[in-house]
Amino acid sequence: MPVNRQIQLDNRPKGEAQASNFVLVSSETPALKDGEVLVRHHFLSLDPYMRGRMNDAKSYAQPQALGQTMGGGTVGEVVESHNPQFPLGTQVVGMGGWQEYGVVNATLPGALRAVDTRHVPLSAYLGAVGMPGVTAYYGLVHIIAPKAGDTLVVSAATGAVGSAFAALSKARACRTVGIAGGPEKCKYAVDELGFDACIDYKLFSDAASLSAAIAAACPKGIDGYFENVGGMVLNAVLPLVNPFGRIAVCGMIAGYNGVPIVLNQPALILMQRLKLEGFIVSEHMEVWPTALAELGGLVASGKLRARESIAQGLENAPEAFLGLLKGKNFGKQLVKLV
């Protein structure tokens, strides 16, 4: 049996998350039972939602248990199998967590999915053709529901969700404006991801001046907004949203560290007859097949070329995760384990 290194949650953050909240442990992988497979993880996905689970607070998911391996999406290869549906060498995506190997009961529906890497690279199943991509799809198609010519805005534009959002939005003939941090990300958004414009929020110290810059890029106002961030960016966007605008609320990263970020002008919800809707993509499994088919096509055809930030080795996962929370990543944050 190979030795399996794992990262567990050792203690909960007080305020900002710290490397000392995590601990690296090693154990033997157990013998397989009938129906189980052993997956060697090639990539681990790091995602902002994980920060919320580190708190012991009311949220959409159970808190991450202390002394247990951190949860998270993984792609890898079956290296031992007691399940004929997943023979040795099968490439799979699952929720293996922050560890080098995972033992999975592959008879459970949805526990493991075999993927085809002929046209789509394995790591993309954690990003553009995985949970982040489907997240963009759900918010765009089922909440914003745009028509051609609408102006759509997304924050964290060069992240995994924002990248997929741009490709899906352009495929629907919408003007697509991103918000990102720094000139390099904004240039990449326009040059590589297909955004019509991208605003660097780091140039602005208050919502009003950021709002003016976004307004200049949205001469017809904003019909749909995909919120990955919250805080100042949301307060800057809200006054620009047209009547009957739709706001898909997917992330509020600005508030995860325990400092609540207020919404400055909730009366706009009434005055402009807006719809705001929060969602978690794992509660809408019915859209995944349709979404993955479109996203896979966009990646295979080169229309969605999402960037990845890749940390090397499990021991570097905590630092990469803390960087993600500060916006240091550029594109989908992964940890390469092989």
Next chain:
Amino acid sequence: MPVNRQIQLDNRPKGEAQASNFVLVSSETPALKDGEVLVRHHFLSLDPYMRGRMNDAKSYAQPQALGQTMGGGTVGEVVESHNPQFPLGTQVVGMGGWQEYGVVNATLPGALRAVDTRHVPLSAYLGAVGMPGVTAYYGLVHIIAPKAGDTLVVSAATGAVGSAFAALSKARACRTVGIAGGPEKCKYAVDELGFDACIDYKLFSDAASLSAAIAAACPKGIDGYFENVGGMVLNAVLPLVNPFGRIAVCGMIAGYNGVPIVLNQPALILMQRLKLEGFIVSEHMEVWPTALAELGGLVASGKLRARESIAQGLENAPEAFLGLLKGKNFGKQLVKLV
């Protein structure tokens, strides 16, 4: 031709609205053209939305023009007719404004509607069986969309919208909790309007203590909230809303005076996957016939006994309106003109 007294908007409020914003003028009613009728107004409706129109600001409706008669709903009787569809003596509801008589081109669709007062009193067509009733219906049926057993909460519970909301909510077997100002209103809400409980927000000076009181009346949490008020009440309710809760945003009266009231915890929209939707009932005319049929039935059968606050005489309309903005009314605020 009778002399027609009118109240016009003379100047716009700076901060709180004042009686000095209005001016009373008199004029002759003009001679009727073909298709027109002269309506003697029996009742004028006063509604919170009128405050928003007094500002010259971005909102869902054109601002009320200066030097023009204030707009508003009216019921009355046709006293002169050049339109065979509306003979003398017809009782009608329309948008006659703050004046004693109105000249209406009754050939325009929707300008005037004849009403039947055999089972429903004339004034009710401005309240329970009018715009406020349909407002409650739209928010309840089309945004909150409850199932039997859900817990629903409404602010301004004894107002025209809140009263209708209670009857419609109880008809759908929902636990129905009101929020109102003062012990008299709260007693009335439970004894006469059918609320299961009603919380007096005036007993609490902050959102947290108000929230605790609402929580005690909602042991299963809140599935739907109908927002008539905004401000502290919304901040008190939001943390109690269950996953997938729906919030119909109909009023933000607390912010009309120019002081923006922030939303304290927008991250709850994501964490609890909430839907907030602002609406204006006049943009959903398709629901009016169905809504009015149900509301008329509830009034005729005595299940909806909405209270009215009636000011006497057009000259008292401004003061009654300012009182409404401060919550001094008890039930639907009307001005009796005959």
